[in-house]
Amino acid sequence: MDLLPMDIGPLNPVVGELVVAAVLFALVFLFFVRLVPRIQRVLDEREAVTKGTEAEAEVLREQARIKRAEVAQTLAEARHEAARIRQRAVEKGTALIAEARTDGRREYTTLLTEGHARLAADRARAEAELHDHVTELAANLATRILGEHVEAKVQPRP
Numbered sequence: 001m002d003l004l005p006m007d008i009g010p011l012n013p014v015v016g017e018l019v020v021a022a023v024l025f026a027l028v029f030l031f032f033v034r035l036v037p038r039i040q041r042v043l044d045e046r047e048a049v050t051k052g053t054e055a056e057a058e059v060l061r062e063q064a065r066i067k068r069a070e071v072a073q074t075l076a077e078a079r080h081e082a083a084r085i086r087q088r089a090v091e092k093g094t095a096l097i098a099e100a101r102t103d104g105r106r107e108y109t110t111l112l113t114e115g116h117a118r119l120a121a122d123r124a125r126a127e128a129e130l131h132d133h134v135t136e137l138a139a140n141l142a143t144r145i146l147g148e149h150v151e152a153k154v155q156p157r158p
Contacts, residue, residue, distance in 0.1 A: 135153065139151065
């Protein structure tokens with residue numbers, strides 16, 4: 001059965017096929033009318049969650065950038081403080097070395113002076129002892145060389 005009374009060839013729709021096509025179209029249309037809003041709602045929720053997550057991520061990025069800046073500032077201050085401490089330690093060490101050198105030179109001078117004084121005293125004592133025994137030693141030496149006994153004459157000390 002044809003819908004149009006005239007013959008237009010293959011374009012003339014058959015009523016049964018037209019009804020089946022209309023019913024199937026209506027079913028598909030209803031299916032999509034019910035399904036598309038749900039799909040759209042899920043997509044909208046997903047987009048909202050994504051946008052919210054993006055906003056949170058941006059806030060977290062900003063907080064991380066601020067924290068990095070704070071940490072960099074703290075590290076710079078710590079490096080500066082460490083440099084100051086090193087400088088103070090170098091200055092203190094230099095002062096201690098200079099003080100130790102001064103003490104060493106003073107002790108060296110003291111020891112040298114004491115040593116010279118001790119040597120002079122020992123020399124004077126040795127000379128005095130030798131002077132007392134010089135005549136006796138000379139007599140002994142002369143006796144050995146000459147082969148006869150030579151008497152030592154003791155002379156008073158000047």
